[in-house]
Amino acid sequence: xxxxxxxxxxxxSLTLRRLAGNPLGTLLNVTVIGxxxxxxxxxxxxxxxxxxxAQQFAGNPQVSLFLARDANKADIAALETRLKQLPGVRALRxxxxxxxxxxxxxxxxxxxxxxxxxxxxxxxxxVLETGSSAADLEKLEPQLQALPKVDxxxxxxxxxxxxxxxxxxxxxxxxxxxxxxxxxxxxxTFNTIRLQILTQKDEIEVSKLxxxxxxxxxxxxxxxxxxxxxxxxxxxxxIVYLCMRILNRGIVELAQLYGSDFxxxxxxLSDCLAxxxxxxxxxxxxxxxxxxxxxxxxxxx
Amino acid sequence: MISFSQVRKSYRGGHxxxxxxxxxxxPGELVFITxxxxxxxxxxxxLIPAIERPTSGTVLVNGQNIGxxxxxxxxxxxxxxxxxxxxxxxxxxxxxxxxxILPLALTGHPHKExxxxxxxxxxxxxxxxxxxxxxxxxxxxxxxxxxxxxxxxNRPGILLADEPTASLDSASAEEIMEMFRxxxxxxxxVLIATHDEALLQRLKPRxxxxxxxxxEQ
Numbered sequence: 001x002x003x004x005x006x007x008x009x010x011x012x013s014l015t016l017r018r019l020a021g022n023p024l025g026t027l028l029n030v031t032v033i034g035x036x037x038x039x040x041x042x043x044x045x046x047x048x049x050x051x052x053x054a055q056q057f058a059g060n061p062q063v064s065l066f067l068a069r070d071a072n073k074a075d076i077a078a079l080e081t082r083l084k085q086l087p088g089v090r091a092l093r094x095x096x097x098x099x100x101x102x103x104x105x106x107x108x109x110x111x112x113x114x115x116x117x118x119x120x121x122x123x124x125x126x127v128l129e130t131g132s133s134a135a136d137l138e139k140l141e142p143q144l145q146a147l148p149k150v151d152x153x154x155x156x157x158x159x160x161x162x163x164x165x166x167x168x169x170x171x172x173x174x175x176x177x178x179x180x181x182x183x184x185x186x187x188x189t190f191n192t193i194r195l196q197i198l199t200q201k202d203e204i205e206v207s208k209l210x211x212x213x214x215x216x217x218x219x220x221x222x223x224x225x226x227x228x229x230x231x232x233x234x235x236x237x238x239i240v241y242l243c244m245r246i247l248n249r250g251i252v253e254l255a256q257l258y259g260s261d262f263x264x265x266x267x268x269l270s271d272c273l274a275x276x277x278x279x280x281x282x283x284x285x286x287x288x289x290x291x292x293x294x295x296x297x298x299x300x301x
Numbered sequence: 302m303i304s305f306s307q308v309r310k311s312y313r314g315g316h317x318x319x320x321x322x323x324x325x326x327x328p329g330e331l332v333f334i335t336x337x338x339x340x341x342x343x344x345x346x347x348l349i350p351a352i353e354r355p356t357s358g359t360v361l362v363n364g365q366n367i368g369x370x371x372x373x374x375x376x377x378x379x380x381x382x383x384x385x386x387x388x389x390x391x392x393x394x395x396x397x398x399x400x401x402i403l404p405l406a407l408t409g410h411p412h413k414e415x416x417x418x419x420x421x422x423x424x425x426x427x428x429x430x431x432x433x434x435x436x437x438x439x440x441x442x443x444x445x446x447x448x449x450x451x452x453x454x455n456r457p458g459i460l461l462a463d464e465p466t467a468s469l470d471s472a473s474a475e476e477i478m479e480m481f482r483x484x485x486x487x488x489x490x491v492l493i494a495t496h497d498e499a500l501l502q503r504l505k506p507r508x509x510x511x512x513x514x515x516x517e518q
Binding site: 209216301 | 404
């Protein structure tokens with residue numbers, strides 16, 4: 001057991017020295033793997049962040065009731081009492097048409113346009129916040145629509161649902177991309193290990209002659225594939241992190257315009273470790289396939 | 302210790318390298334295999350560490366049948382054999398010391414113990430002072446001695462050498478032969494293939510003479 005561990009340790013240090021001894025080749029391989037993994041990884045990060053937004057809204061669904069243009073104060077008061085009696089209403093906010101116009105005037109880009117308006121085109125709005133789920137709200141919708149002087153009911157759960165299904169498509173796309181590029185990673189490792197086996201052909205032959213077992217000969221190549229995969233995973237994380245930092249500059253500015261403090265957030269530690277493990281295992285798999293394919297061909301003559 | 306009975310080896314294309322070869326070698330013997338190039342000396346030696354398998358007949362080494370040996374068992378067979386090749390098969394990107402320690406590294410010896418034994422083997426062949434050198438900087442005779450050090454570092458019971466003196470001057474060849482005799486005297490079974498008749502006249506060892514793949518009586 002201790003001999004086995006010692007050999008693993010010796011192999012590991014030999015592998016690291018070999019990688020360090022060929023810095024350009026190592027760097028190129030790690031970059032190829034890193035870029036290949038960064039594509040689906042970046043997509044996954046964006047989806048996760050967007051999913052977070054959808055979750056935020058879905059957990060607190062709002063309903064907007066746009067009133068008919070001819071609704072007078074009495075109608076509004078009557079409607080307010082009716083709405084307050086509905087089950088599950090947490091908050092009720094009234095935004096009058098004058099107030100809405102005033103809000104619009106605040107925004108720089110629109111003030112010129114609004115100044116040219118003859119009359120106020122905006123309707124009065126009730127914003128309803130409920131504790132019920134999006135599905136319950138949908139059942140409520142015809143009831144709200146039937147209320148007097150209500151012109152249009154808009155559930156924001158509708159766009160949450162649309163976003164949700166868009167995200168679902170996005171997730172499938174990322175999954176396909178990840179599967180394709182994982183295959184690419186295996187292929188890259190397969191080829192690296194093949195070249196490494198060819199360079200060490202003499203050493204393998206001599207090792208076989210002096211009684212090395214197949215396991216002994218294979219081990220350094222497995223280590224190489226594993227480490228190269230892990231380094232590639234690390235490179236992918238670094239690439240995605242850098243891209244996120246660059247994108248966040250613009251995103252924070254944009255979000256501030258909408259009064260939000262939204263920004264892209266990076267993966268947690270467990271996600272990062274899972275990715276490293278995944279890429280390392282893929283590297284090992286490529287090495288395994290390459291070794292199985294090429295090592296048996298080298299026999300002493 | 303080594304036993305051939307009715308061994309035939311033919312290669313693809315019908316070339317028959319060995320035919321009906323039978324002999325027994327007892328532990329501690331020193332045996333020469335002679336014959337012209339192409340007589341089958343190398344093929345005979347390659348059958349013992351299972352580099353080649355017999356086409357028919359039986360090859361027994363330490364009681365193990367080479368013909369029916371599983372692939373996975375071959376490394377363990379080879380660990381009890383010291384092999385010295387015609388083309389020396391040294392690793393030229395490693396130092397003399399690292400070449401010699403290689404057989405010990407793969408059997409999982411602790412490094413200290415392995416290093417001690419590697420130096421002892423280098424000392425025996427007179428290369429201890431060159432342990433840091435790369436094999437390419439050694440002379441032909443020194444490279445051959447390095448091969449011997451690597452072959453004996455594992456303390457094998459059987460030493461096989463294929464034309465160990467082929468490219469050497471007579472003084473170096475004599476040195477090499479002296480080493481083989483010394484190993485033989487401490488109980489190692491030694492098998493040497495050579496076409497150098499001059500060596501035989503002095504040593505008067507047991508000789509297996511091959512001619513076109515058959516043993517001459």
